[in-house]
Amino acid sequence: MCGTCGCGQSEESVKILKPGEEEHSHNYTHAHDHEHETEKHTHDHKHSYMHSHQSDGAEHNHHHEKEHDQHDHSHQHLHGHDHHHHDGEDGCGDNCGCNHDHEHHDHDHPSHHHGHDHQHDHSHGRQLIIEEDALSKNKLTAERNRGYFEAKKLLALNLVSSPGSGKTSLLEKTIKALKGKTDIYVIEGDQQTMNDANRIDQAGAPVVQVNTGNGCHLDADMVIRALKKLDIKNEGILMIENVGNLVCPSLFDLGESKRVVIISVTEGDDKPLKYPTMFETSHICIINKTDLLPYVDFDVKQAKEYALRVNPNLIFFELSVKTGEGMEAWQEFLIEEGKRF
Amino acid sequence: MHEFSIAVSMVDIALEYADNSSATRVNNIELEIGELSGVVIDAMTFAMEAATKGTLLENARLNIVQVQARASCRSCSNEFKIENMFDACPKCGAYNPSIISGKELRVKSLNID
Numbered sequence: 001m002c003g004t005c006g007c008g009q010s011e012e013s014v015k016i017l018k019p020g021e022e023e024h025s026h027n028y029t030h031a032h033d034h035e036h037e038t039e040k041h042t043h044d045h046k047h048s049y050m051h052s053h054q055s056d057g058a059e060h061n062h063h064h065e066k067e068h069d070q071h072d073h074s075h076q077h078l079h080g081h082d083h084h085h086h087d088g089e090d091g092c093g094d095n096c097g098c099n100h101d102h103e104h105h106d107h108d109h110p111s112h113h114h115g116h117d118h119q120h121d122h123s124h125g126r127q128l129i130i131e132e133d134a135l136s137k138n139k140l141t142a143e144r145n146r147g148y149f150e151a152k153k154l155l156a157l158n159l160v161s162s163p164g165s166g167k168t169s170l171l172e173k174t175i176k177a178l179k180g181k182t183d184i185y186v187i188e189g190d191q192q193t194m195n196d197a198n199r200i201d202q203a204g205a206p207v208v209q210v211n212t213g214n215g216c217h218l219d220a221d222m223v224i225r226a227l228k229k230l231d232i233k234n235e236g237i238l239m240i241e242n243v244g245n246l247v248c249p250s251l252f253d254l255g256e257s258k259r260v261v262i263i264s265v266t267e268g269d270d271k272p273l274k275y276p277t278m279f280e281t282s283h284i285c286i287i288n289k290t291d292l293l294p295y296v297d298f299d300v301k302q303a304k305e306y307a308l309r310v311n312p313n314l315i316f317f318e319l320s321v322k323t324g325e326g327m328e329a330w331q332e333f334l335i336e337e338g339k340r341f
Numbered sequence: 342m343h344e345f346s347i348a349v350s351m352v353d354i355a356l357e358y359a360d361n362s363s364a365t366r367v368n369n370i371e372l373e374i375g376e377l378s379g380v381v382i383d384a385m386t387f388a389m390e391a392a393t394k395g396t397l398l399e400n401a402r403l404n405i406v407q408v409q410a411r412a413s414c415r416s417c418s419n420e421f422k423i424e425n426m427f428d429a430c431p432k433c434g435a436y437n438p439s440i441i442s443g444k445e446l447r448v449k450s451l452n453i454d
Contacts, residue, residue: 124368125452125454126452126453127452128358128362128364128450129450130447131447131449132354133445134354134447134448137353215346217343251343276425276426276427306427309427309436309437310437311437312436
């Protein structure tokens with residue numbers, strides 16, 4: 001739990017840093033970036049509602065006090081299966097005509113009818129239809145990001161992959177190759193360390209590091225926060241290097257123009273079938289470390305076929321960051337795509 | 342792994358609606374989780390228990406409705422049940438069906454007092 005505000009955020013909260021700022025980041029209680037407005041927390045809400053039915057008496061005449069002596073409310077009420085409330089007195093009395101064992105249903109509810117079909121939940125209350133997607137908040141922020149990128153004429157790419165496929169190396173090489181041809185900005189995502197941001201800094205591009213702490217993916221809100229530390233002029237390419245993880249980042253739209261999934265030939269050609277969500281939500285697939293093909297059992301044609309099964313619209317680049325093979329096609333693509341803005 | 346952050350997000354949505362309706366108690370919360378959403382129901386239940394602690398939802402009954410994964414073939418319009426996104430159409434064998442249902446990750450409703 002967050003020691004500063006008592007919310008559910010872990011102590012090692014998300015940190016956004018530029019190279020050179022790391023000295024200030026070790027004391028977690030300070031660095032607890034308290035921009036909690038946009039983060040999920042629940043301490044704004046009422047805490048006092050334990051299951052002891054402290055009704056305010058206004059709408060329901062619940063008459064609970066006496067019944068509650070036998071009320072063992074220590075069980076977890078929040079569970080998904082049918083729960084039988086208590087063994088205790090059975091029946092509800094004649095008032096409600098329902099057929100469950102439930103001690104405290106001794107109430108008068110003028111307008112209510114237990115006649116509807118329920119296996120005993122408390123649906124005598126008001127029903128609020130919500131139908132809201134759990135990820136709606138991130139989607140909204142992602143669309144705002146998208147608008148910002150369009151206005152700034154920025155080609156924003158979300159680079160996703162397993163850890164170790166070569167994302168950072170690809171960026172280093174790309175930055176050096178495109179120097180003078182187009183501006184490149186980078187947002188780096190890792191659980192810990194400034195290592196990747198420092199490498200990008202050395203390669204010569206403006207960069208901000210997001211450290212997610214225990215987090216397994218970047219989200220749209222982290223991207224906005226990182227963008228505020230980057231001084232972005234109009235036109236150029238924004239490379240967002242996501243946390244190395246082929247599962248979780250697939251659910252989180254960052255507002256990118258294109259999502260680039262990177263696999264290396266050491267990872268097995270059935271990767272796309274094992275992690276279909278990531279491939280389905282990507283636009284470009286880079287197959288890296290082609291220089292190692294003679295030493296591994298990776299069938300490039302098969303890998304592409306599997307990937308196309310999951311997403312027939314994927315565009316492929318086969319390259320080796322190490323030897324430079326195939327890099328020119330990738331770089332030309334970047335320049336061309338950038339021009340579309 | 343992200344069940345907890347999704348649970349937190351669901352709880353936030355539910356609490357916002359509950360607050361706007363001046364709820365004094367939440368009796369029941371219903372979630373819709375698709376078979377292809379990537380979320381494991383047991384993990385979600387556990388995550389919800391943790392995410393609702395200390396909130397108005399703490400003792401609410403949790404209902405998780407699992408939504409079946411169904412797809413429509415882009416080649417022959419056949420509708421069928423799917424288990425994976427890369428299943429082929431059982432009628433004509435084409436891949437990459439259009440997914441009709443199964444990816445839901447929604448707070449469906451609340452029952453409040």
